[in-house]
Amino acid sequence: MQKILNHIISSLIVCMAPALSASAETKIVPPAAHAQQHSDLIAGQLNINNQIKVQDTEDFLGNLFPEEEEPEMDIYTEGWDSQAVNCYSAAQVPDEMLLDLRGFHMPTAPTYVTSPYGYRRRFRRMHLGIDLKVQVGDTIYAAFDGKVRIVRNQGRRKGYGLYVVIRHNNRLETVYGHLSKFLVQPDDYVKAGDPIALGGNTGHSTGPHLHFETRYMGYAINPAAIFDFANHTTHTDQYLFTKNTYMNARDYAPDAATYASAESTTKTSSASKTSAKGRSSYYTIRRGDTLSRIAARHGTTVSKLCRLNGMSTSSKLTVGKKIRLN
Protein backbone atom coordinates (compact mmCIF):
# COMPACT_ATOMS: atom_id res chain seq x y z
CA MET A 1 0.00 0.00 0.00
CA GLN A 2 2.84 2.37 0.92
CA LYS A 3 4.32 1.62 -2.48
CA ILE A 4 1.04 2.55 -4.18
CA LEU A 5 0.76 5.78 -2.16
CA ASN A 6 4.30 6.74 -3.11
CA HIS A 7 3.45 6.11 -6.73
CA ILE A 8 0.35 8.31 -6.47
CA ILE A 9 2.18 11.09 -4.69
CA SER A 10 5.01 11.09 -7.18
CA SER A 11 2.63 10.99 -10.15
CA LEU A 12 0.59 13.84 -8.65
CA ILE A 13 3.74 15.91 -8.23
CA VAL A 14 4.66 15.22 -11.84
CA CYS A 15 1.16 16.22 -13.00
CA MET A 16 1.04 19.35 -10.89
CA ALA A 17 4.51 20.67 -11.65
CA PRO A 18 3.73 22.21 -15.09
CA ALA A 19 0.48 23.72 -13.75
CA LEU A 20 2.33 25.46 -10.91
CA SER A 21 4.99 26.96 -13.13
CA ALA A 22 2.39 28.01 -15.72
CA SER A 23 0.23 29.82 -13.14
CA ALA A 24 3.23 31.85 -12.00
CA GLU A 25 3.35 33.40 -15.48
CA THR A 26 -0.41 33.91 -15.82
CA LYS A 27 -1.40 37.57 -15.67
CA ILE A 28 -3.75 38.78 -12.97
CA VAL A 29 -7.44 38.22 -13.73
CA PRO A 30 -10.06 40.97 -12.93
CA PRO A 31 -12.17 40.07 -9.82
CA ALA A 32 -15.48 39.57 -11.68
CA ALA A 33 -14.04 37.12 -14.20
CA HIS A 34 -12.05 35.49 -11.45
CA ALA A 35 -15.17 34.95 -9.30
CA GLN A 36 -16.79 33.15 -12.23
CA GLN A 37 -13.73 30.96 -12.72
CA HIS A 38 -13.63 30.27 -9.02
CA SER A 39 -17.23 29.10 -8.81
CA ASP A 40 -16.74 27.02 -11.94
CA LEU A 41 -13.75 25.45 -10.30
CA ILE A 42 -15.64 24.69 -7.10
CA ALA A 43 -18.62 23.36 -9.05
CA GLY A 44 -16.23 21.12 -10.94
CA GLN A 45 -14.66 19.89 -7.75
CA LEU A 46 -18.01 19.16 -6.12
CA ASN A 47 -19.01 17.26 -9.18
CA ILE A 48 -15.85 15.22 -9.11
CA ASN A 49 -16.21 14.49 -5.41
CA ASN A 50 -19.77 13.30 -5.94
CA GLN A 51 -18.81 11.00 -8.74
CA ILE A 52 -15.75 9.25 -7.39
CA LYS A 53 -16.57 5.92 -5.83
CA VAL A 54 -14.43 3.25 -4.22
CA GLN A 55 -14.82 1.13 -7.35
CA ASP A 56 -13.53 3.99 -9.53
CA THR A 57 -10.53 4.41 -7.27
CA GLU A 58 -9.80 0.70 -7.40
CA ASP A 59 -10.17 0.67 -11.18
CA PHE A 60 -7.91 3.72 -11.40
CA LEU A 61 -5.24 2.06 -9.27
CA GLY A 62 -5.67 -1.15 -11.23
CA ASN A 63 -5.09 0.67 -14.52
CA LEU A 64 -2.25 2.73 -13.12
CA PHE A 65 -0.32 -0.22 -11.72
CA PRO A 66 -1.44 -3.31 -13.58
CA GLU A 67 1.64 -5.14 -12.36
CA GLU A 68 0.27 -4.93 -8.82
CA GLU A 69 -2.67 -7.00 -9.97
CA GLU A 70 -0.67 -9.71 -11.62
CA PRO A 71 -0.17 -12.82 -9.56
CA GLU A 72 3.17 -14.35 -8.69
CA MET A 73 4.85 -15.42 -11.87
CA ASP A 74 5.82 -18.91 -10.81
CA ILE A 75 2.36 -20.41 -11.29
CA TYR A 76 2.37 -19.11 -14.84
CA THR A 77 5.76 -20.46 -15.78
CA GLU A 78 5.80 -23.76 -13.89
CA GLY A 79 5.00 -26.35 -16.49
CA TRP A 80 3.55 -23.69 -18.80
CA ASP A 81 2.60 -25.42 -22.02
CA SER A 82 0.17 -24.27 -24.66
CA GLN A 83 -0.59 -27.79 -25.96
CA ALA A 84 -1.12 -30.39 -23.21
CA VAL A 85 -4.14 -30.15 -20.91
CA ASN A 86 -2.12 -31.99 -18.27
CA CYS A 87 1.39 -30.58 -18.39
CA TYR A 88 2.48 -31.83 -14.97
CA SER A 89 4.23 -34.96 -13.83
CA ALA A 90 2.84 -36.80 -10.80
CA ALA A 91 6.12 -36.18 -8.96
CA GLN A 92 5.46 -32.43 -8.80
CA VAL A 93 2.11 -32.73 -7.01
CA PRO A 94 2.29 -31.70 -3.33
CA ASP A 95 0.66 -33.88 -0.65
CA GLU A 96 -1.63 -31.10 0.47
CA MET A 97 -2.69 -27.76 -0.97
CA LEU A 98 -5.42 -25.41 0.22
CA LEU A 99 -7.06 -23.76 -2.80
CA ASP A 100 -8.76 -20.40 -2.38
CA LEU A 101 -12.14 -20.49 -4.12
CA ARG A 102 -13.29 -16.95 -3.38
CA GLY A 103 -14.20 -14.87 -6.42
CA PHE A 104 -15.77 -17.76 -8.33
CA HIS A 105 -17.98 -16.87 -11.28
CA MET A 106 -20.29 -19.37 -12.99
CA PRO A 107 -18.85 -20.36 -16.40
CA THR A 108 -22.37 -20.19 -17.89
CA ALA A 109 -25.63 -18.34 -17.34
CA PRO A 110 -27.91 -20.23 -14.90
CA THR A 111 -28.32 -23.71 -16.30
CA TYR A 112 -28.37 -27.36 -15.33
CA VAL A 113 -26.04 -30.33 -15.34
CA THR A 114 -26.62 -32.74 -18.21
CA SER A 115 -23.91 -35.22 -17.31
CA PRO A 116 -21.94 -35.60 -14.09
CA TYR A 117 -18.26 -36.30 -13.59
CA GLY A 118 -17.28 -39.93 -13.15
CA TYR A 119 -16.87 -43.29 -14.75
CA ARG A 120 -18.98 -43.80 -17.86
CA ARG A 121 -19.77 -47.44 -18.19
CA ARG A 122 -20.99 -46.95 -21.75
CA PHE A 123 -17.65 -45.55 -22.93
CA ARG A 124 -15.57 -47.49 -20.38
CA ARG A 125 -13.70 -44.39 -19.36
CA MET A 126 -13.75 -41.52 -16.90
CA HIS A 127 -15.65 -38.36 -17.71
CA LEU A 128 -13.19 -35.86 -16.27
CA GLY A 129 -15.54 -32.88 -16.18
CA ILE A 130 -19.15 -31.95 -15.77
CA ASP A 131 -21.46 -31.08 -18.66
CA LEU A 132 -23.53 -27.93 -18.36
CA LYS A 133 -26.37 -27.24 -20.79
CA VAL A 134 -25.75 -24.27 -23.09
CA GLN A 135 -26.92 -23.31 -26.57
CA VAL A 136 -24.56 -22.62 -29.47
CA GLY A 137 -23.49 -18.98 -29.10
CA ASP A 138 -24.12 -18.67 -25.35
CA THR A 139 -21.37 -16.73 -23.58
CA ILE A 140 -18.88 -18.75 -21.54
CA TYR A 141 -17.17 -16.96 -18.66
CA ALA A 142 -13.85 -17.39 -16.84
CA ALA A 143 -14.50 -19.10 -13.49
CA PHE A 144 -11.73 -17.23 -11.63
CA ASP A 145 -9.05 -14.62 -12.34
CA GLY A 146 -6.16 -16.10 -14.26
CA LYS A 147 -4.13 -16.41 -17.43
CA VAL A 148 -5.16 -18.26 -20.57
CA ARG A 149 -2.84 -21.21 -21.17
CA ILE A 150 -4.43 -23.02 -24.12
CA VAL A 151 -6.72 -21.91 -26.96
CA ARG A 152 -6.95 -24.82 -29.33
CA ASN A 153 -9.06 -26.79 -31.76
CA GLN A 154 -8.74 -30.53 -31.25
CA GLY A 155 -10.59 -31.37 -34.45
CA ARG A 156 -14.03 -31.49 -35.93
CA ARG A 157 -15.34 -34.59 -34.20
CA LYS A 158 -12.51 -35.21 -31.78
CA GLY A 159 -12.19 -34.75 -28.04
CA TYR A 160 -12.87 -31.31 -26.67
CA GLY A 161 -13.26 -29.71 -30.13
CA LEU A 162 -12.55 -26.01 -29.62
CA TYR A 163 -11.33 -25.61 -26.06
CA VAL A 164 -9.73 -23.17 -23.64
CA VAL A 165 -7.62 -23.87 -20.56
CA ILE A 166 -7.10 -21.12 -17.97
CA ARG A 167 -4.62 -21.29 -15.12
CA HIS A 168 -5.94 -19.36 -12.15
CA ASN A 169 -4.33 -17.34 -9.40
CA ASN A 170 -5.59 -19.92 -6.89
CA ARG A 171 -3.59 -22.62 -8.78
CA LEU A 172 -6.63 -24.41 -10.11
CA GLU A 173 -6.94 -24.80 -13.86
CA THR A 174 -10.28 -24.86 -15.64
CA VAL A 175 -10.99 -26.45 -19.02
CA TYR A 176 -13.88 -25.33 -21.27
CA GLY A 177 -14.72 -27.69 -24.12
CA HIS A 178 -16.97 -28.00 -27.22
CA LEU A 179 -16.90 -24.23 -27.84
CA SER A 180 -18.01 -22.55 -31.08
CA LYS A 181 -15.86 -19.39 -30.92
CA PHE A 182 -12.87 -18.09 -28.95
CA LEU A 183 -12.94 -14.65 -27.33
CA VAL A 184 -9.44 -14.88 -25.79
CA GLN A 185 -5.91 -15.68 -26.93
CA PRO A 186 -3.12 -17.61 -25.21
CA ASP A 187 -1.37 -15.60 -22.47
CA ASP A 188 -4.34 -13.22 -22.02
CA TYR A 189 -5.02 -12.28 -18.42
CA VAL A 190 -8.69 -12.66 -17.54
CA LYS A 191 -10.86 -11.73 -14.59
CA ALA A 192 -13.53 -14.01 -13.11
CA GLY A 193 -16.67 -13.46 -15.19
CA ASP A 194 -14.87 -12.20 -18.30
CA PRO A 195 -16.34 -13.67 -21.52
CA ILE A 196 -13.79 -16.13 -22.90
CA ALA A 197 -15.70 -18.02 -25.59
CA LEU A 198 -19.09 -18.94 -27.01
CA GLY A 199 -20.66 -22.30 -26.25
CA GLY A 200 -21.04 -24.90 -28.96
CA ASN A 201 -21.15 -28.49 -30.08
CA THR A 202 -17.64 -29.06 -31.49
CA GLY A 203 -15.50 -32.14 -30.92
CA HIS A 204 -16.85 -35.39 -29.50
CA SER A 205 -20.24 -33.99 -28.51
CA THR A 206 -23.79 -35.04 -29.24
CA GLY A 207 -25.51 -31.73 -28.52
CA PRO A 208 -24.59 -28.18 -27.50
CA HIS A 209 -23.13 -28.14 -23.97
CA LEU A 210 -20.13 -26.90 -22.04
CA HIS A 211 -17.70 -29.54 -20.85
CA PHE A 212 -16.16 -27.98 -17.74
CA GLU A 213 -13.17 -29.40 -15.87
CA THR A 214 -11.36 -28.25 -12.75
CA ARG A 215 -7.81 -29.49 -12.46
CA TYR A 216 -5.15 -29.11 -9.85
CA MET A 217 -1.71 -29.94 -11.28
CA GLY A 218 -3.34 -32.18 -13.83
CA TYR A 219 -5.68 -33.98 -11.42
CA ALA A 220 -9.22 -33.45 -12.70
CA ILE A 221 -11.22 -32.88 -9.50
CA ASN A 222 -14.96 -33.55 -9.63
CA PRO A 223 -16.36 -30.03 -10.18
CA ALA A 224 -19.53 -30.93 -8.23
CA ALA A 225 -17.39 -31.42 -5.11
CA ILE A 226 -16.12 -27.85 -5.41
CA PHE A 227 -19.02 -25.94 -6.94
CA ASP A 228 -22.69 -25.68 -6.13
CA PHE A 229 -23.92 -25.14 -9.69
CA ALA A 230 -27.57 -24.74 -8.67
CA ASN A 231 -26.72 -21.79 -6.44
CA HIS A 232 -23.92 -20.43 -8.66
CA THR A 233 -21.39 -20.58 -5.87
CA THR A 234 -18.76 -22.77 -4.24
CA HIS A 235 -19.59 -25.14 -1.37
CA THR A 236 -16.87 -23.59 0.78
CA ASP A 237 -14.36 -20.73 0.50
CA GLN A 238 -11.43 -23.12 0.30
CA TYR A 239 -10.85 -26.56 -1.11
CA LEU A 240 -8.26 -28.74 0.51
CA PHE A 241 -6.58 -30.83 -2.17
CA THR A 242 -4.98 -34.06 -0.99
CA LYS A 243 -4.82 -37.44 -2.73
CA ASN A 244 -7.58 -38.44 -0.28
CA THR A 245 -9.97 -35.57 -1.00
CA TYR A 246 -9.30 -36.06 -4.69
CA MET A 247 -10.21 -39.76 -4.53
CA ASN A 248 -13.28 -39.13 -2.33
CA ALA A 249 -14.46 -36.35 -4.61
CA ARG A 250 -14.42 -38.78 -7.53
CA ASP A 251 -17.47 -40.50 -6.05
CA TYR A 252 -19.13 -37.32 -4.87
CA ALA A 253 -22.57 -37.12 -6.39
CA PRO A 254 -25.00 -34.71 -4.79
CA ASP A 255 -28.67 -35.54 -5.14
CA ALA A 256 -29.80 -34.36 -8.53
CA ALA A 257 -32.22 -31.98 -6.82
CA THR A 258 -29.48 -30.18 -4.94
CA TYR A 259 -27.51 -29.17 -7.99
CA ALA A 260 -29.70 -29.44 -11.02
CA SER A 261 -32.65 -27.22 -11.72
CA ALA A 262 -36.17 -28.47 -12.37
CA GLU A 263 -35.32 -28.65 -16.06
CA SER A 264 -32.86 -31.41 -15.31
CA THR A 265 -33.52 -34.54 -17.26
CA THR A 266 -34.28 -37.88 -15.64
CA LYS A 267 -31.12 -39.08 -17.36
CA THR A 268 -29.08 -36.81 -15.09
CA SER A 269 -30.70 -38.03 -11.89
CA SER A 270 -30.31 -41.68 -12.78
CA ALA A 271 -26.67 -41.09 -13.69
CA SER A 272 -26.11 -39.38 -10.35
CA LYS A 273 -27.71 -42.24 -8.48
CA THR A 274 -25.56 -44.77 -10.26
CA SER A 275 -22.35 -43.03 -9.34
CA ALA A 276 -23.59 -42.45 -5.78
CA LYS A 277 -23.94 -46.19 -5.28
CA GLY A 278 -21.36 -48.09 -3.28
CA ARG A 279 -20.61 -48.56 0.38
CA SER A 280 -20.69 -45.66 2.80
CA SER A 281 -17.36 -44.56 4.20
CA TYR A 282 -16.71 -43.31 7.71
CA TYR A 283 -14.22 -41.02 9.40
CA THR A 284 -13.13 -41.16 13.04
CA ILE A 285 -13.24 -37.71 14.62
CA ARG A 286 -9.90 -36.47 15.92
CA ARG A 287 -8.98 -33.72 18.35
CA GLY A 288 -9.27 -30.29 16.74
CA ASP A 289 -11.61 -31.39 13.94
CA THR A 290 -14.44 -29.18 12.80
CA LEU A 291 -17.27 -30.13 10.46
CA SER A 292 -16.00 -27.75 7.78
CA ARG A 293 -12.49 -29.20 7.98
CA ILE A 294 -13.80 -32.76 7.73
CA ALA A 295 -16.02 -31.71 4.82
CA ALA A 296 -13.13 -30.00 3.01
CA ARG A 297 -10.79 -32.95 3.58
CA HIS A 298 -13.26 -35.41 2.13
CA GLY A 299 -14.68 -33.39 -0.71
CA THR A 300 -18.12 -33.01 0.80
CA THR A 301 -20.15 -30.26 2.48
CA VAL A 302 -21.08 -29.44 6.06
CA SER A 303 -24.78 -29.60 5.25
CA LYS A 304 -24.39 -33.07 3.73
CA LEU A 305 -22.47 -34.31 6.77
CA CYS A 306 -25.18 -32.90 9.03
CA ARG A 307 -27.92 -34.58 7.02
CA LEU A 308 -26.13 -37.96 6.93
CA ASN A 309 -25.36 -37.94 10.64
CA GLY A 310 -28.49 -36.25 12.01
CA MET A 311 -26.47 -33.36 13.32
CA SER A 312 -26.69 -29.57 13.17
CA THR A 313 -23.82 -27.21 12.35
CA SER A 314 -23.55 -26.42 16.06
CA SER A 315 -23.42 -30.07 17.20
CA LYS A 316 -20.40 -30.89 19.39
CA LEU A 317 -17.96 -33.33 17.79
CA THR A 318 -16.88 -36.23 20.02
CA VAL A 319 -13.28 -37.36 19.55
CA GLY A 320 -13.16 -41.05 18.57
CA LYS A 321 -16.74 -41.12 17.30
CA LYS A 322 -17.28 -42.24 13.70
CA ILE A 323 -18.98 -39.92 11.28
CA ARG A 324 -20.55 -41.00 8.01
CA LEU A 325 -19.08 -39.30 4.95
CA ASN A 326 -21.41 -40.41 2.16
Ligand SMILES: [Zn+2]
Ligand atom coordinates in the same frame (compact mmCIF):
# COMPACT_ATOMS: atom_id res chain seq x y z
ZN1 LIG B 1 -18.15 -33.52 -20.80
